[in-house]
Amino acid sequence: MTGDGGAVDGAAEGLAEFRTDLDAWLDGHTDALAPGFEGAGTLDQQMAQLAKVKRLVFDAGWMRSGWPQRVGGLGGSTLTRAYLGEALTARDLVEPGLYSMTEVLAPTMIDYAAPELAAAMVPALLRGDETWCQGFSEPDAGSNLAALACRAERTDAGWRVTGQKVWTSLAQYAQRCVLLTRSGPPEAAHRGITALFVDMDSPGITVRPIGTMHGSPEFSELFFDGVVVPFDRMLGEEGGGWAVAMDLLPFERSTSLWHRAAFLHRRLQELLETAPPGAIDPYRLGEATQLLYAFRARSRATQHRMAEGDRLGPETSIDKVLLATAEQTVFDLIADALVAEVTMGDDPVSGRWRTEYLYSRAASIYGGSAEIQRNIIARRLLDLGDDR
Ligand SMILES: Cc1cc2nc3c(=O)[nH]c(=O)nc-3n(C[C@H](O)[C@H](O)[C@H](O)COP(=O)(O)OP(=O)(O)OC[C@H]3O[C@@H](n4cnc5c(N)ncnc54)[C@H](O)[C@@H]3O)c2cc1C
The missing domain is CATH 2.40.110.10 (Butyryl-CoA Dehydrogenase, subunit A, domain 2)
Known part of the structure; x- marks a missing residue:
């Protein structure tokens, strides 16, 4: 997704410049940012990698963009935050689920903690000095x-x-x-x-x-x-x-998931490069791609609404359902095309397909199950039945 012109673009002043400058900086710091392990790595390795990358991008100013100055940020559009997550994920520098915790927890902390508490704590989360x-x-x-x-x-x-x-x-x-x-x-x-x-x-x-x-x-x-x-x-x-x-869950169900589209695009691309000839069903590839773009279009609109100052609410259940559906369809396709890797893969590198396929099953549970999201859509957005 990075650099394909369809990301959170244009609308925020300075975003195009941010993207160009960040991409150039990432290109220039490939060795410093690269994971010191192959494949998915262990959770300890992924956490250490996340902390390293956050520290480097915070100290260079990228991670501070889009966050309020009162918590150590540089201000500016929240769209720059979205692009940073997208760029880091598209390059496989961070594990997307681990990275998203900042976007889940920090906005609510900023809104609800006493100002001096938020000012003291949030920078440590942004810089990767702390995990919450x-x-x-x-x-x-x-x-x-x-x-x-x-x-x-x-x-x-x-x-x-x-x-x-x-x-x-x-x-x-x-x-x-x-x-x-x-x-x-x-x-x-x-x-x-x-x-x-x-x-x-x-x-x-x-x-x-x-x-x-x-x-x-x-x-x-x-x-x-x-x-x-x-x-x-x-x-x-x-x-x-x-x-x-109720203010935190909408972030968990929408904006914190934006960069997962970059992750899923990357895996689809790798599937096309890796799968044996004839292993990919073209119809299902089309379906997975279409679902991924549906999530991305919805998520992009949500990012723009947040950037414009809108309060996110129950409508983010739609983002969550679209993400879970897209992620599981992409990994169903992968499981179909790379049967041996997904069913038996225990090699540290190719075993990543298996690990990620299994984790994709959780997409319809974390942040509130798919059934609960559909209840919210039916009752609170479509006014069908009791709001219980
Ligand atoms: C990978 C992962 C990470 C997580 N991380 C966190 C975390 O950091 N912090 C945290 O607090 N929680 C976390 N969770 C927990 C997650 O929020 C819950 O698993 C989720 O909300 C479902 O709750 P439950 O597991 O108790 O299932 P239950 O509520 O017992 O639901 C069981 C099943 O019944 C269905 N169901 C329940 N009620 C209804 C209903 N009214 N109508 C229709 N169907 C219904 C559900 O959809 C589900 O299929 C995580 C979960 C996962 C999988």
Whole structure:
């Protein structure tokens, strides 16, 4: 996608210049940016690569573009952020899922944290000095997030948190966690939730990585046993955590996914170069390409809406459904054409096809399952049935 003229273009003043200058800088820093491993690499290697790349692009100013000056950014259009992610992913310099956490968590932190807290914390995330995680899901609260039970009680020392989270991506690497807690009675449902910004080295936190079928333990169980969180670590108001979640999820379902199109384009291109003659069904190739462009067109429009200052909301469920459909169709095509690599590949280089195929199955689960996105589209966008 990089340089094909169809990316987030023109509309933002200075974007064309940003793209040209960034591409030239990336071309000039190939060795410094390159991963020191072949194939997909281990999760440890991918995380180290992500931190290295973020540090280099932050120190050179690219990673600061499009973020507010009050959190260490340089201001300017958010479209430059989108292009940076696209360029890094298109060159296979970062793993797209790991890179996206910044676009999921930082915007909400900027909007809801006390200004001095956001100013102190966000630069460390942008520069790759820190990893943050998102503690929303629980064993009995995934799709039905308003049922969450991880308890926060007021004490003289601050909030005292006790409970469990699950599927918390990168928690084992994280220095901070954006955590949803129940501070009111259970019957208060979504009105009794408070969001906290928690230091992961606080006494009482246990992190247990969970194995995955694709072999990369990207998420963990998180246990909180009387963890004290200072009051000034509240995001938004006491009891206002639902608003934080409802503002964060649209980023997770849309803008943070933009650069996955660059990743999927790259893999489709590699498939065309790698597959044995006749192995690719042209009809299915056409279908995968069309779905990918449908996601990209939708995602591009969302990026422009964010750049114009629009508040993102439930309409981002459409972006999420399109991404999950495109990603799984692309990898179904890959599995069909590269049967041996996807079914048995355990070689560190060619085994990347297998790892990525297996991970593509999660695209219709993370960020809210495809069924839940369709419920939101039906009820909240099309006004069909109850909004429950
Ligand atoms: C790779 C990955 C990374 C993740 N990272 C994080 C993270 O960092 N932080 C975090 O908090 N969570 C994370 N999650 C968790 C994710 O948000 C949840 O898995 C997701 O919201 C679904 O919740 P659940 O797993 O509890 O499934 P459930 O809610 O139990 O759903 C099970 C099935 O029932 C269906 N279903 C449930 N309710 C309905 C309904 N009302 N109508 C129709 N169908 C329904 C669902 O679609 C699903 O198919 C991650 C998940 C994955 C796979």
